[in-house]
Amino acid sequence: MQERIAQIKQYIQEKGEVKLTELEALLPGVSSMTLRRDLQKLEEMGVAVRTKGGAKSISHLSRIKEELYATRTLENMAEKTAIAKKALGCIEEDRSIFLDSGTTVMCLAQFLDSQKLFITTSSPNIALECIKNPNATVNAIGGSLSRENLSFSGITALNFLDNINIDIAFMAASGFSMKNGFTGGDFNECEIKKRVIEKASKVIVLMDSSKLGKNLPFTFAKPGDIDTLISDDRFPKDIIRQLGRGGKRTVL
């Protein structure tokens, strides 16, 4: 029973919400009344809210609230989760890592449950997520908060970066093409990204394949500036080959 509830919990956390009919299909031997009671328990535990016909993850709701400015949260959720899980494999303990702002990176942050890490981030959301990890030391760069992408930027943020060292930077990109490289829509944010990439020993870009072929006004990195690109399996093979020629590792 404990186990079934844990399973439901995980399902909700990953999908954001669940319908009762879904759960019935997922757990055939269990009556709907029991599933209802399980959701009730999850509600009492503060994990989810029950809605008509199911339940929603409270963590997700907070993120939706915070990221309403663009309906990016639930979009490509499965891909983002998959990418985040792969990125997890690149992290060693006791390192200094930088987490860029963005939903994919947020997914990664959620998986950093108990690793001993020094985390610096440009996102207040991600900072709050990381602070739940009792073994992490969390820093945020501060500065002006952009309504658009909920990230900090500006001069003071740049100065902050001068005072820290970064082993691995996990970066997000809004667009990518071989010609223009990794691009973003906000000048100040891209200045931050550039500085982070300069300072980091290793740069990993997390990007789902939907960003491919899109060009945004500001380039923050050329393909040659990064070490690894992590994406989903819809990522075209020929681009992987092109990147590979430059010694880049691409993980799908």
Added chain:
Amino acid sequence: MQERIAQIKQYIQEKGEVKLTELEALLPGVSSMTLRRDLQKLEEMGVAVRTKGGAKSISHLSRIKEELYATRTLENMAEKTAIAKKALGCIEEDRSIFLDSGTTVMCLAQFLDSQKLFITTSSPNIALECIKNPNATVNAIGGSLSRENLSFSGITALNFLDNINIDIAFMAASGFSMKNGFTGGDFNECEIKKRVIEKASKVIVLMDSSKLGKNLPFTFAKPGDIDTLISDDRFPKDIIRQLGRGGKRTVL
């Protein structure tokens, strides 16, 4: 209609949740179908989640989640809301204000819906709350994020403060006594508070009466350092008199 939805929104924000029957009683001339549709809009706006029989405020849910480690949220909620509303009266538009971290200040932040303001804060939570106000420019001081009080502190945070000007600082205190003044439990956080108070033209402390008589290790302000104290009506009259002799204004 816009007005009715705003009213419902405020009601939800204050109470955390509503039942449809409550709304029907509250707004007699309106059909339940319309109220349902209003809740639906609030859900689309990211303000609330609809539950069976009503809706819950997403902000409340997030706070429950984020502050599970310390059950401070719902404690003295009524007092905190009352204090925040009084503080609202001290704010003029087009000013630079500082918002300290803390649940009472968070309540205030939630009321800053559309005022044109320059907001600087030491709390990632409050920054995220304030960014919802389309007319606010939001800055956060950045630095090391404390797990204890979810606030930024450290050298870089102090440096940040040197570069900004503050008209009014809204500060929170964990303890107060006439002898030791306003106190807090974290050294770094109190250093930040001290610097803010130095820089601010006007200092307003928001503190519910439960903090009275408590002394925490670090004093960040003596009674003489602040301009106004806002508290609830359980605040003892003789202390108000003592503060009044120093020219302090106390609002209950």
Added chain:
DNA sequence: ACCCCTGATGTTAAATTATAACACAATCAT
């Protein structure tokens, strides 16, 4: 071993709530 208790689960009927479809009035730009 026995019995009674407890807690988890399943089953059903009743109550509650949500939805969909339609109708109507007010507003607004062409």
Added chain:
DNA sequence: ATGATTGTGTTATAATTTAACATCAGGGGT
């Protein structure tokens, strides 16, 4: 003026939740 749009109310229908009861398995205590 008119057609479109939007907000609203009304109803019937559908869906979901609740409550109450029945069942079953395990867990002490005598």
